[in-house]
Amino acid sequence: MSQKSSQPLPSYLNPDNPGPWVVFLEQVDRVTPYLGDLTEWVETLKQPERTLIVNLPVKMDDGRIEHFEAYRVQHDLSCGPGKGGVRFHQDVTLSETMALSAWMSIKTAVVGLPYGGAKGSVRIDPRNYSATEMERVTRRYTEEISPIIGTKEDIPGPDINATGQTMAWMMDSYSKKVGEHTPGIVTGKPIPLGGSLGRVESTGRGVFIIASEAARDANISLEGARVCVQGFGNVGGIAGRLLHEAGASVIAVQDHTGTIYNADGLDVPAVLEQVRKTGGVAGAANCETIASDDFWSLECDILIPAALASQINVNNAQKVQAKVIVEGANGPTTPEADDILKEKGIRVVPDVLANAGGVTVSYFEWVQNLANYYWSEEEVNERLGIIMRDAYARLSATAEEHQVSLRTAAFIAACTRILEAAKLRGG
Ligand code: NAD
Numbered sequence: 001m002s003q004k005s006s007q008p009l010p011s012y013l014n015p016d017n018p019g020p021w022v023v024f025l026e027q028v029d030r031v032t033p034y035l036g037d038l039t040e041w042v043e044t045l046k047q048p049e050r051t052l053i054v055n056l057p058v059k060m061d062d063g064r065i066e067h068f069e070a071y072r073v074q075h076d077l078s079c080g081p082g083k084g085g086v087r088f089h090q091d092v093t094l095s096e097t098m099a100l101s102a103w104m105s106i107k108t109a110v111v112g113l114p115y116g117g118a119k120g121s122v123r124i125d126p127r128n129y130s131a132t133e134m135e136r137v138t139r140r141y142t143e144e145i146s147p148i149i150g151t152k153e154d155i156p157g158p159d160i161n162a163t164g165q166t167m168a169w170m171m172d173s174y175s176k177k178v179g180e181h182t183p184g185i186v187t188g189k190p191i192p193l194g195g196s197l198g199r200v201e202s203t204g205r206g207v208f209i210i211a212s213e214a215a216r217d218a219n220i221s222l223e224g225a226r227v228c229v230q231g232f233g234n235v236g237g238i239a240g241r242l243l244h245e246a247g248a249s250v251i252a253v254q255d256h257t258g259t260i261y262n263a264d265g266l267d268v269p270a271v272l273e274q275v276r277k278t279g280g281v282a283g284a285a286n287c288e289t290i291a292s293d294d295f296w297s298l299e300c301d302i303l304i305p306a307a308l309a310s311q312i313n314v315n316n317a318q319k320v321q322a323k324v325i326v327e328g329a330n331g332p333t334t335p336e337a338d339d340i341l342k343e344k345g346i347r348v349v350p351d352v353l354a355n356a357g358g359v360t361v362s363y364f365e366w367v368q369n370l371a372n373y374y375w376s377e378e379e380v381n382e383r384l385g386i387i388m389r390d391a392y393a394r395l396s397a398t399a400e401e402h403q404v405s406l407r408t409a410a411f412i413a414a415c416t417r418i419l420e421a422a423k424l425r426g427g
Contacts, residue, residue, distance in 0.1 A: 024099045228303050
């Protein structure tokens with residue numbers, strides 16, 4: 001992979017295989033011409049502020065010791081403490097963790113949260129370990145990264161293969177270490193430990209809020225709007241349900257079990273019940289099954305990819321007939337597909353804004369923990385709406401000003417915010 005950025009790669013990355021970090025560097029290079037006087041600070045973004053590599057020796061159930069490599073990367077802390085999930089996966093790399101931490105800097109800056117970006121990873125395949133082994137791995141990881149995390153330094157949350165239980169173990173380990181109850185050290189906790197009401201629904205609710213805003217700007221009335229959703233899990237299922245409740249007609253849903261379609265609108269509560277009972281949408285009543293490729297060419301007003309990355313790509317972008325795309329998943333549109341959609345005049349609301357409802361309510365969870373005062377679910381949802389709508393309006397204005405896509409506008413706005421803070425703090 002070539003390295004086009006003017007900044008040399010961090011010496012700890014393999015120059016022959018630098019990984020996803022290079023993608024982030026190229027994204028920064030692309031928006032640098034829009035940064036004005038802040039350009040002299042742009043190199044700040046091109047090296048993580050702090051990179052920690054730890055080795056976790058953990059006793060297995062049979063008494064053996066196994067070692068796991070793990071990371072915590074704080075990309076930039078100019079705007080506040082680091083925020084970002086911890087993932088447990090056998091394929092994690094330092095480069096990926098660095099890139100994910102940087103994208104958290106962008107996401108928190110896009111919505112205007114007082115955070116920087118961070119990310120953690122543990123290289124482990126959780127399928128091969130018992131719950132007690134995973135608990136020991138999690139606690140050891142928490143101890144090893146504890147020198148750099150803190151309620152005012154860096155606040156982890158859950159990512160792939162991490163649950164509320166994982167966060168409970170992290171919170172417990174950290175609290176014992178510092179000798180005081182510290183719920184604000186992580187977010188995504190179960191409610192009895194200081195989790196926030198509304199957190200589970202927050203990403204899907206954010207997608208719904210953004211879809212409503214984008215529909216309005218595209219002169220689409222939500223009442224009767226035709227919606228297609230890929231992925232009917234936490235994000236897609238909640239967004240689909242809220243759109244249905246707002247009067248939209250969800251005409252197609254695709255998940256790993258199949259693609260269902262009804263031109264008059266699916267019975268969304270029944271489809272959700274089917275997912276709850278069977279794990280997928282296949283077999284839902286009052287709909288037909290269509291070929292998975294045909295999902296992308298359905299004529300609709302709003303398309304919500306909320307499953308996996310790179311789902312809209314060169315093979316199907318030309319066929320897309322949606323007026324608006326709201327990216328519930330992370331990275332569902334490849335850069336080549338993005339160009340095609342732009343040519344077709346389709347408004348794409350990027351992931352860094354569209355799925356930022358989750359990190360926004362994580363922020364609310366942390367605020368409630370620090371204040372030790374808890375809000376009602378209505379209050380959480382109302383404040384989420386204010387922040388998401390505000391961020392959407394800011395990005396739309398930036399896109400208009402520079403005549404760029406919302407995705408480019410998101411990077412311009414985020415890099416500007418971070419570098420303004422970095423500049424004010426000084427070198
Ligand atoms: P989930 O596990 O609850 O649901 C995933 C959905 O994707 C399921 O409906 C599954 O059937 C579907 N799916 C899996 N493989 C598929 C395939 N090959 N084709 C079509 N559908 C497939 O996950 P989620 O929490 O809803 O997350 C969905 C996406 O949103 C992911 O990209 C995730 O990174 C992103 N995201 C989630 C959150 C959050 O708070 N949950 C926050 C930000 C971003």
